[in-house]
Amino acid sequence: MTGDDHLRLGERAEDLVWFEANRAYMRMLDGHCAALVVSKDTGELLCSVYETRPQTCRDLLRGSGACLGEIHTKGDRPLIALGRTR
Known part of the structure; x- marks a missing residue:
């Protein structure tokens, strides 16, 4: 994270x-970025600071190969987070 971020x-x-x-660095919480919140409707992680997110996050284009790789390796984290909020 930069000073601008x-x-x-x-x-x-x-x-x-x-x-x-x-x-x-962005703080981690329950195995994911602390800015991510779990949508109880869909179980997806959503960025609570999307408009002001750091440049590293801006550079990871939604749906890109790098993004899909992150989802593949970390896709169960919303379920873990939901289990801890119930």
């Missing part, structure tokens, strides 16, 4: 960003 997150940055030394 942190600024773009605004007030949400304090809850969503984790620092290690001089590097900043």
Whole structure:
């Protein structure tokens, strides 16, 4: 995450960003980015900061090969998260 990404997150940055030394990362929660929330209707993970998301997230185009690879390797995480919210 860059300084611009942190600024773009605004007030949400304090809850969503984790620092290690001089590097900043999106905080993880239940095996996924803390900005992702589970839709109880569909079970999908949805980005709660989509309009202000970091550049790395913007670069991962929805439906691209890289995106589909992420879904393939991490697709069960919404189910895990839902199990913890019930």
